[in-house]
Amino acid sequence: MEPAFFISPEVTAQRQEFYGRLNGKNTAPLWEALARLVTPEPRPACVPAAWSYDELRPLLMEAGRLITAQEAERRVLVLENPGVRGLSQITQSLYAGLQLVLPGEVTSTHRHMASAIRLIVEGSGAYTAVDGERTTMHPGDFILTPAWTFHDHGNASPDPVVWLDVLDVPIVNLFDTSFAEHYPDGTQPVTETEGASGLRYGNNLLPYGYENRAQARGAASPVFTYPYAQTRSVLDGLRRAGAGDPRHGIKMQFSNPASGGFAMPTIAAFVQSLPAGFAGLPYRSTDATIYCALEGEGRTQAGATELHWKARDVFMLPSWCPVSHFAGPESVLFSFSDRPAQQALGLWREQNID
Numbered sequence: 001m002e003p004a005f006f007i008s009p010e011v012t013a014q015r016q017e018f019y020g021r022l023n024g025k026n027t028a029p030l031w032e033a034l035a036r037l038v039t040p041e042p043r044p045a046c047v048p049a050a051w052s053y054d055e056l057r058p059l060l061m062e063a064g065r066l067i068t069a070q071e072a073e074r075r076v077l078v079l080e081n082p083g084v085r086g087l088s089q090i091t092q093s094l095y096a097g098l099q100l101v102l103p104g105e106v107t108s109t110h111r112h113m114a115s116a117i118r119l120i121v122e123g124s125g126a127y128t129a130v131d132g133e134r135t136t137m138h139p140g141d142f143i144l145t146p147a148w149t150f151h152d153h154g155n156a157s158p159d160p161v162v163w164l165d166v167l168d169v170p171i172v173n174l175f176d177t178s179f180a181e182h183y184p185d186g187t188q189p190v191t192e193t194e195g196a197s198g199l200r201y202g203n204n205l206l207p208y209g210y211e212n213r214a215q216a217r218g219a220a221s222p223v224f225t226y227p228y229a230q231t232r233s234v235l236d237g238l239r240r241a242g243a244g245d246p247r248h249g250i251k252m253q254f255s256n257p258a259s260g261g262f263a264m265p266t267i268a269a270f271v272q273s274l275p276a277g278f279a280g281l282p283y284r285s286t287d288a289t290i291y292c293a294l295e296g297e298g299r300t301q302a303g304a305t306e307l308h309w310k311a312r313d314v315f316m317l318p319s320w321c322p323v324s325h326f327a328g329p330e331s332v333l334f335s336f337s338d339r340p341a342q343q344a345l346g347l348w349r350e351q352n353i354d
């Protein structure tokens, strides 16, 4: 770690007495706080961490016996970063959790200012509905719930369904801009054919006059589901076409087809394919990143910490932490971060190490 950029001056008895009188007037000397406020590099409170699906799944199923999805509103085990326990944060800016919906369950419809993404981890055949359109979930499907859209989930399949939720709750609360409400009468009606938004926006075509319509969802993509079958066939094709990047393997960014930018204004989503035996060079960026392994097995060097993962595990790296991935068999990693928010504010940096 580099030394503090600003030096903390000596606290003499005379100064201490003065600070006491300042304190009484709701003021404080900047020169005592500066080294903490302005650091020469990011000093994240979050630490590299991993959550093993094999360890969490029995607890999630136990939660399923203890509380219904109705009573809980959402039955989720929050993934708390060990460096900031009790704040419901996996990174400084993002919330993450594993949600369980059991066969036959439905959740209530609500909406909030926080944006959500979901990555299906286990089970097929449940659905999420977003503003009247349902989408059926399969492992690896990546689904958006843009800010202020009414959403609910249901599971008519015979098996439990589990997915990773990532929300920008800490960002919304940083700005004190949280609003939330239930749908007026229980569950919202289905008003769209399944697949309609994908047909309209997901095939290199845009509806005539889309500029006006797409604005209804702000900067979020009007495509709200990115099926893994499609994602996987793109990765397969690209793998056949070439080797990929020495740090990232074959890495793709989920995009908003109406703007070309990120799929969500605050949350970036990526998917990367690492060939068998991949040994990645180190890299770092200021966006703390949440990973979920979809296929394969490997390890990730996170600064001095080694994180081991296999399919369905979640792990994270804090801001500016050097990351290098090592794959055993061919592996697929999804990842999520606040990169779009940092870039919009001119804060984002990256560095190839070596």
Ligand code: 1HN
Binding pocket: 074, 076, 095, 097, 099, 112, 114, 116, 151, 153, 165, 167, 169
């Ligand atoms: C939420 O609305 C869901 O709709 C999941 O499934 C997790 C965590 C915090 C705030 C709202 C959902 C959430 C959430």
